[in-house]
Amino acid sequence: xxxxxxxxxxxxxxxxxxxxxxxxxxxxxxxxxxxxxxxxxxxxxxxxxxxxxxxxxxxxxxxxxxxxxxxxxxxxxxxxxxxxxxxxxxxxxxxxxxxxxxxxxxxxxxxxxxxxxxxxxxxxxxxxxxxxxxxxxxxxxxxxxxxxxxxxxxxxxxxxxxxxxxxxxxxxxxxxxxxxxxxxxxxxx
Amino acid sequence: xxxxxxxxxxxxxxxxxxxxxxxxxxxxxxxxxxxxxxxxxxxxxxxxxxxxxxxxxxxxxxxxxxxxxxxxxxxxxxxxxxxxxxxxxxxxxxxxxxxxxxxxxxxxxxxxxxxxxxxxxxxxxxxxxxxxxxxxxxxxxxxxxxxxxxxxxxxxxxxxxxxxxxxxxxxxxxxxxxxxxxxxxxxxx
DNA sequence: GTCTATAATAGGATAGAC
DNA sequence: GTCTATCCTATTATAGAC
Numbered sequence: 001x002x003x004x005x006x007x008x009x010x011x012x013x014x015x016x017x018x019x020x021x022x023x024x025x026x027x028x029x030x031x032x033x034x035x036x037x038x039x040x041x042x043x044x045x046x047x048x049x050x051x052x053x054x055x056x057x058x059x060x061x062x063x064x065x066x067x068x069x070x071x072x073x074x075x076x077x078x079x080x081x082x083x084x085x086x087x088x089x090x091x092x093x094x095x096x097x098x099x100x101x102x103x104x105x106x107x108x109x110x111x112x113x114x115x116x117x118x119x120x121x122x123x124x125x126x127x128x129x130x131x132x133x134x135x136x137x138x139x140x141x142x143x144x145x146x147x148x149x150x151x152x153x154x155x156x157x158x159x160x161x162x163x164x165x166x167x168x169x170x171x172x173x174x175x176x177x178x179x180x181x182x183x184x185x186x187x188x189x
Numbered sequence: 190x191x192x193x194x195x196x197x198x199x200x201x202x203x204x205x206x207x208x209x210x211x212x213x214x215x216x217x218x219x220x221x222x223x224x225x226x227x228x229x230x231x232x233x234x235x236x237x238x239x240x241x242x243x244x245x246x247x248x249x250x251x252x253x254x255x256x257x258x259x260x261x262x263x264x265x266x267x268x269x270x271x272x273x274x275x276x277x278x279x280x281x282x283x284x285x286x287x288x289x290x291x292x293x294x295x296x297x298x299x300x301x302x303x304x305x306x307x308x309x310x311x312x313x314x315x316x317x318x319x320x321x322x323x324x325x326x327x328x329x330x331x332x333x334x335x336x337x338x339x340x341x342x343x344x345x346x347x348x349x350x351x352x353x354x355x356x357x358x359x360x361x362x363x364x365x366x367x368x369x370x371x372x373x374x375x376x377x378x
Numbered sequence: 379g380t381c382t383a384t385a386a387t388a389g390g391a392t393a394g395a396c
Numbered sequence: 397g398t399c400t401a402t403c404c405t406a407t408t409a410t411a412g413a414c
Contacts, residue, residue: 009379027302029219032407044409046380054408109355110302113216113294129359152368155356159369163352166298167344170318179341180348198397222390233391235398243390 012050015040016065019058024107028059028114028121056118059111063124066107070128073098075135084143088188091136092181095161102168102177109162132158140188153188160184201239204229205254208247213296217248217303217310245307248300252313255296259317262287264324273332277377280325281370284350291357291366298351321347329377342377349373 018039022031033044033055040047051057074094078087099106108125111117136154141147164180207228211220222233222244229236240246263283267276288295297314300306325343330336353369 026304027216027218029216030303030305033409034407042379043381045382045411048409049379105302106355108359109298112355112359113214113299113302114219115215116219126359126361129356133356133360155365156369156372159352159356159365160348161352162355163348163350166295166301166351166355167318167322167348169301170297170315171322172315176344176348180345183345221388223388231397232399234393234400237391238397 010040010042010046012061013065015042015047015050016058016061019062020065020107023059023062024105024110027110028055028117031055056121059117059121060124062107063111063121067124067128067131070132075131078135078139084139085189087139088185092185096178096181099165099177102165102174105169106162106165109165129158136188157184157188160187199229199231201250202254204231204236204239205247205250208251209254209296212248212251213294213299216299217244217306245310248306248310249313251296252300252310256313256317256320259321264320267324267328273328274378276328277374281374285367285370288354288366291354291363294358295351295354298354318347325377346373346377349376 019036022036022039026035033047036042036047036058037044047058048054051061053060074091077090077094080087096102098104108128111122111125114122133151133154136157137147137150140150140153145153160180161184164177164184168174168177168180208225211225211228215224222236225231225236225247226233236247237243240250242249263280266279266283269276285291287293297317300311300314303311322340322343325346326336326339329339329342334342349369350373353366353373357363357366357369
């Protein structure tokens, strides 16, 4: 039995996942500590307990979380032993889920706009794009593609995904996103 | 001769062009009236003289300006009598200049992230994307393409431009942007 | 680890002189 | 049309109790 009675402690990772969603949807600047307090149910002081550096600290934690998540869920599976088309297909399914079928913004795009976000956080989200292109490119090369062609097609795929996200949300038409994923998949095979 | 001596009056359009650059680079939320005051050299009260509704008013003015600019510089020229490849080429040159070779963010993407921007401003920038796809599509149809194919390829071109903007800035490599424009051009012809 | 209370600052907005 | 001065609220951040 616990010595003291307190509201259920929230783990840092649980908070970070909430922050991830807040930041990608609202952008770093528009999200206030009050918003974060509401979304997490934690008081401001509790937030500073978890993130002594305040919002910049939170942004870095979110960027690190996103990078680790992408590595685990998207980049590492691209290295598996299954056939290339299965791996690309799995990646596109993960992409679709992550962006909620085209309705949810990308953290990378949201964070890159913010001039007040910590340089470390921005550097991390930018690195995710480079990692992503590299991961797809490596899969294509392992399947026999030339280095230059692999890189070119991998870059085009990430461009199509990011662009479709912007255009689908602007047009309010998630079909644009799903169609773009299909086309991108074909171009990779 | 003027009756009173005052600092040179800035026209509303001059202010709007400065606001356009501030908003697309920093995002609506991160740009404060102090920032705007610095960039324009005008005091806050002068800004409220030009935009009685404050920041939301400014965002709407910028969105309207962008829409008019796009219509004049990109959509109308697509209707001209010159050969299709010349028109597409001209559009891509305008795109490259507008986004400064891939280094400058898109106002549309910046504004869409902002949850606090006026719904009217957001509706306007979203409409620009629809207009853009429609303008390219109309040019392709006038050149003999089927309606569905024209729409599909026009959408893909705008996706490629918007995606390349995100990826090129994330990777810090403007060549990604220029290469993507070349590829997009080929796909339209 | 979470809370309440409070400080300090920055933000948007207005009044009134020139 | 622009300025200075001011107001109010929101925001970040801290102190200290539990």
